[in-house]
Amino acid sequence: MSERTFTIEDLKRILLEGAGAEEGVDLDGDILDTEFEELGYESLALLETGGRIEREYGISLDDDVFTDNRTPRTLVTAINTQLEALVAP
Template identity: 80%
Template sequence: MSKQEFTIDDLKRILLEGAGADESVDLDGDILDTDFEEMGYESLALLETGGRIEREFAITLDDDVFTDNRTPRTLVAAINASLRALIDA
């Protein structure tokens, strides 16, 4: 399934499906500018998250998408930029 916009709700759902959540983190709270590592998502969990995003949204993410985008806000923006690039191609 390919969608044209990736939202924070998509990210939260995929994070929970793929890696679960640390009990101390409230994904329903204001997490937009919280570093993934602070939320308990380390490299392996983020790799799984990236794979799920690629499959669900039919895109290919750069290897450094998670190192360059350490917060949900910047990651959502980067994924939407990738989706727009596909549409514009």
């Protein structure tokens, strides 16, 4: 099984596909440490994002993944940790 990595670009794409972008928010800017709420993504949009990540990457995210990871940087790290666990011997 090959190792798959989740990137900030993957997250941006999934956010845009699932919930779009709020007016005035530039996802192409430096958003790594900006809280999702400040980016205009609230619980429903994040639930949709989580579902899309689960389907695309074949993982199951904990219910509190978005409350524990309030920024794109920490979410990307958490998802990559799960992906690494899938390929670990």
